[in-house]
Amino acid sequence: MGNYPSPYTHTILSQQFTPEFLKEVFELADKIRANPKEYQDALRGKVVATLFYEPSTRTRLSFESAIAKLGGAVISTENAREASSASKGETIEDTIRIISMYADMIVMRHYEDDASLKALATVSVPLINAGSGRSQHPTQALLDVYTIWRERGTVEDLEISVVGDLLNGRTCDSLVYVLAKFPGNTFNFVAPDNCSLKEGLKEHLEENKVEFKEHKAIEDIIETTDVLYMTRVQKERFGDEKEYEKAAGQYILTKGLVERMKKDAIILHPLPRVDEIAVEADLDSRAKYFEQAQNGLWVRMALLVILARRN
């Protein structure tokens, strides 16, 4: 597993997740959703810091809800870029060293790709990467793969198509690194010319002999896909408005396209969406993106319980 930390110590990159760890998280998430009261004291007496340097609805609030439901306490810095001492020039390393003195776990979202790797140098409690720049969002991969496992009954032998901004997004990377570990999975990537799949991920798939193809049209993949993973063009990461406009609005999943999908296919999206899935598609039984967001709560509860037990 390279030089990655154990998934029982920190959550930094999705390459850390072994099939055994995923099984443990998913089975515990199922138990928690079936009987949440049984876990209401799992974090009693623990303090979890949520440190968000970038905006978030789902990740921050599902983590904070998860901590509260497990009986823990939250200390939080929303908009940490301005509201924490980062605004005075404090480094990530120093901030994390200090927060480790006040909290039993740290959940951090940051705009730099390598922020959670920098934080590892000084953290002395479990650290959870809640999204780092363009690079990774490993707990999103946990809930994405959990949703596939629940909806399809397997995470093997699937044709997975990822559509949208694969250069600036981070959820595609985290998801693909996990699903590429399972036998029989093949991938399609559909992206605007200026938002193609990152070279590092392509090299990883080639080195591991995982089958994948790059496409320019959703129509190329719509009828054979088992898991369609739509993503947003990440406007906030474009320095040049013209480049954003070139990429925006190219791929929109309409009701007509959904009707051409396999009956047992599922549609996922990490959310928020802009216009890449027509609202009329929400009524189709294959649309699972709101269940996926709900699953984030159960999966994050399970992850927190496992990290609290082991540390």
Ligand code: CP
């Ligand atoms: N999927 C996701 O990370 O959503 P938020 O940005 O709202 O947390």
